[in-house]
Amino acid sequence: MRRNAQYQVAAPAALSGQVTVDLSAISDNVKALKKRTKAPYFMAVVKGNAYGHGLVEVARTAVDAGADWLGTAQLTEAISLRQAGITLPILSWLYLASQTSATILEALENDVDVSLGSVGQLEVLEGIAARLGRPAVVHLELDSGLSRGGARKEDWAELVARARQAELDGTLRVRGLWTHLAWADVPAHPGNATAVAEFEDAVREAHEAGLNPELRHVSSSANILDRPEFHFDMVRAGLAIYGLAPADHLDPADFGLRPSLSVTAPLVMVKKVPAGTGVSYEHQAITYEPRYLGLIPLGYADGIPKGISGRSVVNIGGRSVPVIGKVCMDQFMVDLGPDAGGIDVGDTAVLFGDPASGAASADDWGAAIGSHGDEIINRIAPRLPRAYATSAYRCPDYQEPAAAGQGNVA
Secondary structure: OOOOOOEEEOOHHHOOOEEEEEHHHHHHHHHHHHOOOOOOEEEEEOHHHHHOOOHHHHHHHHHHHOOOEEEEEEHHHHHHHHHOOOOOOEEEEEOOOOOOOHHHHHHHHOOOEEEEOOHHHHHHHHHHHHHHOOOEEEEEEEOOOOOOOOEOHHHHHHHHHHHHHHHHHOOEEEEEEEOOOOOOOOOOOHHHHHHHHHHHHHHHHHHHOOOOOOEEEOOOHHHHHHOHHHOOOEEEEOHHHHOOOOOOOOOHHHHOOOOOEEEEEEOOEEEEEOOOOEEOHHHOEEOOOOEEEEEEOOOHHHOOOHHHOOOOEEEEOOEEEEEEOOOOOOOEEEEEEOOOOOOOOOOEEEEEOOHHHOOOOHHHHHHHOOOOHHHHHHHOOOOOOEEEEOOOOOOOOOOOOOOOOOOOOO
16 A cells, blocks of 8 residues: 555554564574573473464473473463473462362372472361372472562471372372572572572582482572573573573673564555644654554553653564653554555554564564563563564574583582
């Protein structure tokens, strides 16, 4: 469609955005990350609907790429994976300990491992396991400084003693010991070494109590890439699987990783406005010369952050054009410049995706609002349809590492 008037409007059928997930990127990212660790086991974290990418689709892709474990935050996510026919070991770590919890029972019936970080949780799991007729398989979590889940070190001795007694009683089996680092996204921070030392003390204490778990796991994405001495028996990869930067100083492309999610939408209107025109609510942007504006039918109801206005760009026809004016609930404007330069109604706007395509990345959008790419991709609303694709793209000039990391902590 060519412009022959001051503005044009696309047909209503075009009013939708699209989320495209490149499953080959996820597969390649898993393989690249596995090559960077000597840990015997690799967990792909698929919590939060696989960071907005699609729980079952991503899990299957990660399994095919060589993941040994899957990780979910909520038990319902783990149960959904089992219902989809996925048999790989799953650890789930966030649940309400309730004596009447049918969800916990269903998870245990489906061979889902659960995290255990308090005596109260232990007692609940013992009761449910007794009803089930077989031990609940658990990973004891140490709170090494995050002050989130897990037992603090002063409560650890009681927890491991009670867990060992539960093993003897046949109601629990302790398969793993784990912690999550408070400075996980700042690998060089001295707090990480302190937390790992505390974790090693906790492991020794568990052994002294008679526990002999097969798995110790500490490292998430940033430490997979930057602290091989923290890898232990298993690593837990989240952000890096999706091609996002797990730390500010780590460029995913340097490790052969690429973004796996892009968001696009059609340009539904192109309008020429004179100098001095206010744009969107409260006229937070005013044109200083005649401009062409473009309308994109996505807004904060779709997960577009209000703070992106004036701070990031979208790509249309190979051109980067800035977001202008306040983001509305279902739409936002872009500044096409004094000459729209061949951009027309119906053209595809790439909000973010793989930088190799010329688009901004989710990490770019995250930085623009003072956050990170994971917040951006997790904002994207379910009402946007997901499509799954594959590609043969490889990062230019990337070479696979000759060997894995420097080894595990003894």
